[in-house]
Amino acid sequence: MTDTSQDTASLLEVDKLSVNYGLKGASLCALDSVSFNLQAGEAVALVGESGSGKTTTALAIAGLLSPNASVSNGEVRYRGKRLPIDDDTAMRPHRWSETSVVFQGAMNALNPVHRIIKQIAEPCMLKLGLSRGEATKRAIELLERVGIPADRGTAYPHELSGGMRQRVMIAMALACRPSIIIGDEPTTALDVITQAQILKLLGELRSQLNLALILITHDLSVVAEACDRVMIMYAGRIVEDGTVAEIFAKPKHPYTRLLIDSIPNPASGKRIIRPIPGDPPNLMNRPSGCAFHSRCPSAMAVCANEVPSLDRFGRERVACHLHRSLTQDDKVAANV
Ligand SMILES: Nc1ncnc2c1ncn2[C@@H]1O[C@H](COP(=O)(O)OP(=O)(O)O)[C@@H](O)[C@H]1O
Numbered sequence: 503m504t505d506t507s508q509d510t511a512s513l514l515e516v517d518k519l520s521v522n523y524g525l526k527g528a529s530l531c532a533l534d535s536v537s538f539n540l541q542a543g544e545a546v547a548l549v550g551e552s553g554s555g556k557t558t559t560a561l562a563i564a565g566l567l568s569p570n571a572s573v574s575n576g577e578v579r580y581r582g583k584r585l586p587i588d589d590d591t592a593m594r595p596h597r598w599s600e601t602s603v604v605f606q607g608a609m610n611a612l613n614p615v616h617r618i619i620k621q622i623a624e625p626c627m628l629k630l631g632l633s634r635g636e637a638t639k640r641a642i643e644l645l646e647r648v649g650i651p652a653d654r655g656t657a658y659p660h661e662l663s664g665g666m667r668q669r670v671m672i673a674m675a676l677a678c679r680p681s682i683i684i685g686d687e688p689t690t691a692l693d694v695i696t697q698a699q700i701l702k703l704l705g706e707l708r709s710q711l712n713l714a715l716i717l718i719t720h721d722l723s724v725v726a727e728a729c730d731r732v733m734i735m736y737a738g739r740i741v742e743d744g745t746v747a748e749i750f751a752k753p754k755h756p757y758t759r760l761l762i763d764s765i766p767n768p769a770s771g772k773r774i775i776r777p778i779p780g781d782p783p784n785l786m787n788r789p790s791g792c793a794f795h796s797r798c799p800s801a802m803a804v805c806a807n808e809v810p811s812l813d814r815f816g817r818e819r820v821a822c823h824l825h826r827s828l829t830q831d832d833k834v835a836a837n838v
């Protein structure tokens with residue numbers, strides 16, 4: 503059965519969302535009918551190679567798509583209400599108060615000429631209507647919550663380490679009390695130890711504040727500690743969705759299997775990332791059938807012609823012709 507059910511209890515519902523970018527008179531399909539639900543307090547990872555549509559998904563949910571992007575189909579609902587994701591002005595009351603995004607590379611996102619305390623206090627004044635004194639007090643609380651001593655609040659961004667700056671970004675993301683945080687590769691620019699500390703912090707904040715977390719990464723190895731569920735993206739579509747335990751123990755989609763195999767595992771002597779052979783498809787000219795077919799070791803004739811639907815198997819969803827649930831015709835034929 504193709505999963506089109508909508509869970510009204512979900513905090514966030516992304517429903518058949520398609521996004522195109524206009525590029526020099528041509529159109530690039532970055533998201534193609536992406537659907538998923540997120541429950542309050544749930545942590546979901548969005549994983550895939552560069553160009554698979556992860557950032558576009560985050561930007562669309564937060565209503566931050568670039569001017570050359572258009573939502574060609576579908577919608578995003580927050581607590582059951584449709585969000586005006588393609589209307590910058592109408593999105594303002596929702597942005598940062600419902601969903602906040604922490605991007606990679608905090609140095610670009612922070613204002614170099616303002617002290618960090620001011621940068622955290624500002625949204626508290628603007629969005630929560632706090633006085634300057636109240637906002638400064640909240641900014642200090644937020645700094646301490648993310649593990650930065652209050653007296654570091656007078657520092658400028660360049661005076662902090664990369665990890666500390668990313669903590670400031672997380673404090674800013676929390677400023678307006680959102681219920682969803684999207685981390686778009688929030689640890690990619692950091693060393694391994696700092697990366698682990700930031701992921702631990704996100705996990706702690708999630709349980710303390712009952713935050714839902716969408717963690718975007720190209721690196722499956724960071725997912726296991728921080729998330730309950732993993733969604734694998736390829737060429738603008740979700741190709742597999744399941745619990746971390748299910749996906750790591752028994753990946754169904756050949757692309758997921760190759761992604762897992764590519765992770766270094768020093769215990770087994772595999773010390774380097776083994777890239778998946780072949781190149782990601784050109785999204786201006788999407789391949790026919792399954793977009794992975796030219797790289798897939800299990801490809802069959804049908805794969806080049808028919809797009810596999812994202813079918814539900816228990817708690818999992820998979821889009822691959824190797825794993826098709828029974829169609830109505832199959833059921834009639836099999837008398838089930
Ligand atoms: N502003 C933009 N204009 C044109 N194409 C874009 C833009 N942003 C992203 N893209 C294209 O959309 C596709 C998806 O990109 P993105 O969502 O950034 O993927 P990911 O985050 O998984 O690397 C890529 O082919 C990328 O080149």
Ligand code: SF4
Pocket residue numbers: 755756757792793794795796798799800801802805810821822823824
């Ligand atoms: S549908 Fe075919 S080409 Fe695509 S992942 Fe499955 S087996 Fe491979």
Ligand SMILES: [Mg+2]
Pocket residue numbers: 556557558
């Ligand atoms: Mg990205």
